[in-house]
Amino acid sequence: MKTKENRERRALIVWIVLSAAVAAVIFSFSAQPAGQSDAVSKGLVAWILKTFFSESSLELIQRWDTPIRKAAHFTLYFLLGFCLTGAFGHQKRLPKVPAAIGTAGIYAALDELHQHFVEGRGPQMRDVLLDVCGAAAGAMCLALILYLVSKRKKT
Secondary structure (H helix, E strand, O other): OHHHHHHHHHHHHHHHHHHHHHHHHHHHHHOOOHHHHHHHHHHHHHHHHHHHHOOOOHHHHHHHHHHHHHHHHHHHHHHHHHHHHHHHOOOOOOOHHHHHHHHHHHHHHHHHHHHOOOOOOOOOHHHHHHHHHHHHHHHHHHHHHHHHHHHHHHO
């Protein structure tokens, strides 16, 4: 029995570390002043356009900057929701998916508040909503994976 408990404890630690790592990446991007954030974003957009479309004109970079920024928001919070669901799955008091989405939502709101204090940045409610949607998608994705694995084990 100790072996199963040890595996569970190690898995919980891994999920918590992964969640904290994703949260740290999100925080580091939010801590960038507007000019630095814009340069990083446009550099990423240029790389994506060159790599996948062999073109990266200034006009294309400008056109794709906002959609790619928003996709990055969604993706990072997808990962956060996924990892938090894994962590909350190791306790029995709270339902894992709502707990993960709620925690990610609180983190998203606090992250936007944090941006209020960063040079040239400001909070945007639509980013919080997009972040929560990403977290919900990630949480439901892991929940679906876990459900399918459990069904397969029973057959």
